[in-house]
Amino acid sequence: MRSPIGEGRKRLLQALFAEFGENGPGANISMRQVAERLDVHHTLLTYHFGSRAGLMAAVLSEARRRDNLVIAATGPEIGFVPLCRTIWSFYSDPAHEDRIRAFHHLVGLAVYEPDAFGEFVADVDELARLLEKAARGDGFTPADARQRSLIAVSCLRGLLLQRLLNPDTEIDAAAERFISSLASGSTE
Template sequence: MRSPIGEGRERLLQALFDEFGENGPGANLSMRQVAERLGVHHTLLTYHFGSRPGLLRAVLSEARRRDNLVIAAAGDELGFEALCRAIWNFYSDPAHEDRIRAFFHLVGLAVYEHDVFHEFVADLDDLAHILEAAALRDGATPAQAEQQSIIATSCLRGLLLQRLLTPTAEIGAAAERFITSLGAFTGESRSS
């Protein structure tokens, strides 16, 4: 008896994580090479993921979902500024560099093919919602919390992109300066 389509896709996704880790298959591997490493026919990958970007999108979306669970669990105890620092430290870790490169690759594709990457783009707000909840805990109004989370998410992603393009110590210092400046937007400044 054949398994339902979603179940087969989930098994393949888990096999991708088992074989390639959270960063997914490297950019230099074709769908055929990925399938070969998994011990499946490449048409099975095409059936479940559509294309190389579709496969990468599925792996990165699942990795981001897992990351957000970890970040959200830690975030329940952290204020807005501390949560931003934890997010920066997590994603700026060199162990995540390949995944960050793949993320920006997919974001670039999404700019040109928004319909194809609609789900991927929609999931980008998950991190902003986690930050928004932290800002609310710090005493921000709902409108302030939403704005703060948009600013923080956009700036942290911009700093990560800059770090990929020009990896210098100044990027880390700029990130720390930005994160420290967030205190002006949080309850720390409203209570003084």
């Protein structure tokens, strides 16, 4: 008896992480090469993920879900600014560079085809929700917590993109300066 579609997709995602590690398959590997490594037919990947970009989006969504669990586990009572530092430290680690590169690639594709990347776009804000919860725990109003989390996530992602585009700049110092500005209650 065949398992439901969602179960097959989940098993394939597990197999992808088991085979390729926490970042999933690299950007230059084809669907056929991925299928060969998993010992499945490439049409199975196409059935569950649609395309190479769909596969990347699913892998990245699962990787971000796992990342968010790790980040959230740093302490349920962690404040907004320490959480921003934790997020920066986590994603600025060179071990995550391929994932950061894939994230920005997929964001670019999603801008042009939001319907094709619905799942990916839907969970992009999970990190902002973690930050919003921390800001509310620090006593900020719901509206201010939402705005602060959006600003923080946007700036941190922008700094990560800048690091990819121009790695010789002092991105870590700029990130610390930005995060420190959050401690004063002002991002201006």
